[in-house]
Amino acid sequence: MISVQVKSVFFRFFGMMAELRPSGFPEYSPAEQLVFDQIVGIIQAQYQQFGYTHIHTPAVEKNDVLLAKNGEETGKQIFGLYGMAQGAEDLKEYGLHFDLTVPFARYTLDWEHQLTFPFKRYQIQPVWRGERAQKGRFREFFQCDIDAIWKGEKEYFYYDAEIIAVLGKTLTEVLAAVNIQDSVCFHINNKKIIRAFLQEIAGDKAQDLGNLIDKYAKIGQEKFLASLQEDFGFDTEKQQKILKFIQLSSNKIEDLDQLLFFSQNEDFLAGIAELRSVLNLIQDFQKSLGLVFHWVFDMQIIRGLDYYTGTIFEAVFENEPQLGSICGGGRYQNLTGYIDPKRNEYCGVGGSIGISRILSRVFSVQETRKQTVADYLILQFEGEMADSLVLGARFFAEGKCFEVYPYAEKLGKQFAYADKKGIPFVVIYGEGEREKGIYKLKNMQSGEEQEVPLH
Amino acid sequence: MISVQVKSVFFRFFGMMAELRPSGFPEYSPAEQLVFDQIVGIIQAQYQQFGYTHIHTPAVEKNDVLLAKNGEETGKQIFGLYGMAQGAEDLKEYGLHFDLTVPFARYTLDWEHQLTFPFKRYQIQPVWRGERAQKGRFREFFQCDIDAIWKGEKEYFYYDAEIIAVLGKTLTEVLAAVNIQDSVCFHINNKKIIRAFLQEIAGDKAQDLGNLIDKYAKIGQEKFLASLQEDFGFDTEKQQKILKFIQLSSNKIEDLDQLLFFSQNEDFLAGIAELRSVLNLIQDFQKSLGLVFHWVFDMQIIRGLDYYTGTIFEAVFENEPQLGSICGGGRYQNLTGYIDPKRNEYCGVGGSIGISRILSRVFSVQETRKQTVADYLILQFEGEMADSLVLGARFFAEGKCFEVYPYAEKLGKQFAYADKKGIPFVVIYGEGEREKGIYKLKNMQSGEEQEVPLH
Numbered sequence: 001m002i003s004v005q006v007k008s009v010f011f012r013f014f015g016m017m018a019e020l021r022p023s024g025f026p027e028y029s030p031a032e033q034l035v036f037d038q039i040v041g042i043i044q045a046q047y048q049q050f051g052y053t054h055i056h057t058p059a060v061e062k063n064d065v066l067l068a069k070n071g072e073e074t075g076k077q078i079f080g081l082y083g084m085a086q087g088a089e090d091l092k093e094y095g096l097h098f099d100l101t102v103p104f105a106r107y108t109l110d111w112e113h114q115l116t117f118p119f120k121r122y123q124i125q126p127v128w129r130g131e132r133a134q135k136g137r138f139r140e141f142f143q144c145d146i147d148a149i150w151k152g153e154k155e156y157f158y159y160d161a162e163i164i165a166v167l168g169k170t171l172t173e174v175l176a177a178v179n180i181q182d183s184v185c186f187h188i189n190n191k192k193i194i195r196a197f198l199q200e201i202a203g204d205k206a207q208d209l210g211n212l213i214d215k216y217a218k219i220g221q222e223k224f225l226a227s228l229q230e231d232f233g234f235d236t237e238k239q240q241k242i243l244k245f246i247q248l249s250s251n252k253i254e255d256l257d258q259l260l261f262f263s264q265n266e267d268f269l270a271g272i273a274e275l276r277s278v279l280n281l282i283q284d285f286q287k288s289l290g291l292v293f294h295w296v297f298d299m300q301i302i303r304g305l306d307y308y309t310g311t312i313f314e315a316v317f318e319n320e321p322q323l324g325s326i327c328g329g330g331r332y333q334n335l336t337g338y339i340d341p342k343r344n345e346y347c348g349v350g351g352s353i354g355i356s357r358i359l360s361r362v363f364s365v366q367e368t369r370k371q372t373v374a375d376y377l378i379l380q381f382e383g384e385m386a387d388s389l390v391l392g393a394r395f396f397a398e399g400k401c402f403e404v405y406p407y408a409e410k411l412g413k414q415f416a417y418a419d420k421k422g423i424p425f426v427v428i429y430g431e432g433e434r435e436k437g438i439y440k441l442k443n444m445q446s447g448e449e450q451e452v453p454l455h
Numbered sequence: 456m457i458s459v460q461v462k463s464v465f466f467r468f469f470g471m472m473a474e475l476r477p478s479g480f481p482e483y484s485p486a487e488q489l490v491f492d493q494i495v496g497i498i499q500a501q502y503q504q505f506g507y508t509h510i511h512t513p514a515v516e517k518n519d520v521l522l523a524k525n526g527e528e529t530g531k532q533i534f535g536l537y538g539m540a541q542g543a544e545d546l547k548e549y550g551l552h553f554d555l556t557v558p559f560a561r562y563t564l565d566w567e568h569q570l571t572f573p574f575k576r577y578q579i580q581p582v583w584r585g586e587r588a589q590k591g592r593f594r595e596f597f598q599c600d601i602d603a604i605w606k607g608e609k610e611y612f613y614y615d616a617e618i619i620a621v622l623g624k625t626l627t628e629v630l631a632a633v634n635i636q637d638s639v640c641f642h643i644n645n646k647k648i649i650r651a652f653l654q655e656i657a658g659d660k661a662q663d664l665g666n667l668i669d670k671y672a673k674i675g676q677e678k679f680l681a682s683l684q685e686d687f688g689f690d691t692e693k694q695q696k697i698l699k700f701i702q703l704s705s706n707k708i709e710d711l712d713q714l715l716f717f718s719q720n721e722d723f724l725a726g727i728a729e730l731r732s733v734l735n736l737i738q739d740f741q742k743s744l745g746l747v748f749h750w751v752f753d754m755q756i757i758r759g760l761d762y763y764t765g766t767i768f769e770a771v772f773e774n775e776p777q778l779g780s781i782c783g784g785g786r787y788q789n790l791t792g793y794i795d796p797k798r799n800e801y802c803g804v805g806g807s808i809g810i811s812r813i814l815s816r817v818f819s820v821q822e823t824r825k826q827t828v829a830d831y832l833i834l835q836f837e838g839e840m841a842d843s844l845v846l847g848a849r850f851f852a853e854g855k856c857f858e859v860y861p862y863a864e865k866l867g868k869q870f871a872y873a874d875k876k877g878i879p880f881v882v883i884y885g886e887g888e889r890e891k892g893i894y895k896l897k898n899m900q901s902g903e904e905q906e907v908p909l910h
Binding site: 019020021022023025026027028029030031033034036037048049050051053054055056057058059060061062065078079080081082083091093094096106107109110111114115116118120121126128130131139140148154155156158159162281284285287288289290339340371372373374377380385386389390392393396399400401402403404406407417420421 | 512533548740841844
């Protein structure tokens with residue numbers, strides 16, 4: 001039998017020209033959707049177990065909210081809306097959200113009198129980017145965000161650790177559920193360390209140097225050093241200092257001491273202290289709850305220079321880091337001030353799992369999959385619909401998922417239906433079985449038949 | 456303590472002018488969202504138990520797909536998209552889906568080689584209408600669709616009954632879960648009966664008469680008869696015949712015989728036979744599975760004249776029918792032909808639950824609600840973070856949802872947090888408890904404290 005995976009590739013290729021779906025908007029076959037739902041179910045359950053509560057925001061926000069921060073840059077990504085109808089002129093002020101952070105900030109302001117702080121929320125929704133569709137860059141994709149926010153700048157390093165612990169636990173559970181033999185590694189850093197180091201070494205060019213370090217893994221050491229010389233005019237000593245700095249990475253907290261050789265700047269030292277506190281708490285979490293994900297502190301983790309203010313992190317598959325980050329986040333001092341400068345009191349820490357990279361890994365290794373959640377197909381015999389239902393009632397009462405074949409079609413066709421859908425058991429209750437007071441349960445994989453007494 | 460409900464109304468009123476959310480796009484407080492999720496969870500579980508599989512389609516479809524049927528009429532409802540970015544010119548050919556049937560039809564064509572027919576799918580997503588926002592008319596709302604489709608026109612009345620049985624079971628479960636003391640009544644009809652009757656009695660004006668009957672409940676008998684006379688020129692005898700016909704409604708299958716006095720038209724009789732088969736099967740379902748929802752056949756059920764071809768149905772709350780239909784659907788002979796006239800072989804039967812009307816009923820009676828799924832809050836004492844986590848591990852291992860307060864704040868503040876969020880139990884593990892080798896479990900509702908030994 002041709003595997004679902006191969007079929008999928010075949011028909012996707014063949015069907016490509018005729019596809020009616022808009023470009024850049026992925027969707028899944030029923031079998032793939034089951035895996036997607038399984039993963040989302042795990043993410044939800046894990047987020048909830050740690051007391052994070054679900055919020056859901058509309059797909060649409062006002063453009064002045066969406067564009068409040070980095071308007072020009074962000075505007076390039078936004079899907080604007082217009083009403084084909086007359087009389088809906090306000091629509092042109094609306095657009096689809098491009099992330100879940102801006103809607104979360106807007107939600108916080110709209111509902112602040114009903115929220116209890118610290119407020120722990122998760123949000124799993126698609127986001128949209130109105131850009132040209134490219135390979136691997138989608139116009140619609142799901143984000144699974146988790147954040148804890150509070151009023152005023154408080155330390156609450158507990159949450160930095162909790163967010164990473166929850167995400168680590170969640171990703172570990174996901175990998176186990178979909179049979180990926182790999183583990184997740186969090187690369188953790190602190191923005192204060194990075195910002196102070198960049199500032200001290202590059203002054204006005206701090207941001208440019210940050211961007212270059214961000215590209216280090218992609219361009220490699222040689223090009224990196226060349227750029228430090230040519231674009232920044234750094235001498236060999238400075239080049240080596242930067243190189244050594246960004247190569248600092250370890251899973252031992254005491255190795256943080258090596259950072260002390262690079263700067264004595266106050267913010268730099270404060271960043272190290274914060275990072276130490278957070279890593280210690282993560283260890284507490286791991287020990288207490290038996291969490292097995294890995295972490296290193298890593299000076300190459302930079303992330304959006306203008307948003308995060310403390311802890312920053314990214315997670316990758318340990319055996320397949322080249323797939324890129326599957327999770328990231330950090331701590332921020334100002335969630336809502338961009339939308340309304342008078343209301344800049346909300347700070348927090350959060351992260352997000354990008355489910356499509358995980359799915360692409362799953363679909364590259366899994367071969368055949370069930371197309372339905374049903375575990376039983378009750379065959380249909382001429383004139384015995386009511387009997388089938390009485391039998392179905394047994395499975396129903398036990399909370400099992402079942403299907404009844406809708407028509408007394410040839411048995412071969414009914415078996416083929418169960419086979420194609422990957423339904424594991426077929427229930428046979430024809431005239432012979434009724435006379436014997438039994439029904440037969442056929443295991444579709446092994447072919448074994450079992451007689452089950454009716455009473 | 457002011458109830459959440461009253462707060463909600465208060466702050467909604469007060470916050471109205473300042474609201475940042477776009478008009479016509481509802482969203483929920485965390486407490487309301489929990490109820491929403493509970494209901495969606497029940498709907499999913501029920502749909503799945505009967506073997507319906509989940510599909511999810513993008514928010515966006517091509518305009519020529521969206522407008523394939525009733526383009527002019529539909530176009531008035533659609534949110535069109537444009538890219539604020541340059542270089543994404545194809546975006547203007549795209550719009551947001553306004554229902555889940557058109558995307559389902561498109562999905563069927565795009566994936567037909569991977570689907571197994573009969574194909575049983577459910578789909579729970581928001582839909583968007585680009586119209587002027589009005590009271591009770593939203594621009595974004597959720598639909599919970601369920602359909603079984605197959606190739607070619609087959610009878611498969613099993614599915615007409617199964618869809619109604621699943622929807623009836625689902626709504627019954629939903630009402631029980633949210634403590635609404637009411638039941639659901641399905642009003643069932645057959646399009647062949649209606650179409651033949653209207654045609655025979657009104658000829659060219661069949662559609663107009665159908666529209667008038669659709670309004671009967673709203674306008675009342677007097678206006679209805681006046682319109683029959685003035686707009687259709689029907690004599691008293693014809694008026695009385697129509698009136699008697701649309702007043703036919705019963706929960707006894709044998710009462711279908713009364714229809715035989717109204718016409719001997721072949722299609723009319725075929726419709727009665729179909730309706731009889733379906734009602735018999737629904738009774739089989741109810742008996743076998745112990746389903747308690749109610750139904751009547753009802754000649755006032757008309758539904759979209761141009762789409763449904765056999766069974767049609769609508770469900771209302773039995774004690775609050777004026778809230779309008781909370782569920783509806785029917786059988787159709789042509790799912791996909793509108794999109795591609797050469798591919799008109801898919802027929803089926805389906806229905807949809809409108810969750811916002813159910814929620815409006817729930818929120819009008821429920822007063823206070825939990826803001827989180829967490830059942831336990833572990834208090835935080837100075838310097839004992841690791842201890843709190845070790846304690847958390849116990850709840851964690853049992854799969855319970857818990858929160859740890861992030862900071863050793865005053866105990867009053869920590870209790871207030873649990874109280875506001877509606878967390879039922881607080882876990883106290885301070886110095887005194889540690890010395891005694893216990894922790895205390897405080898019931899936040901009764902105030903009772905229980906000592907639990909650590910070992």
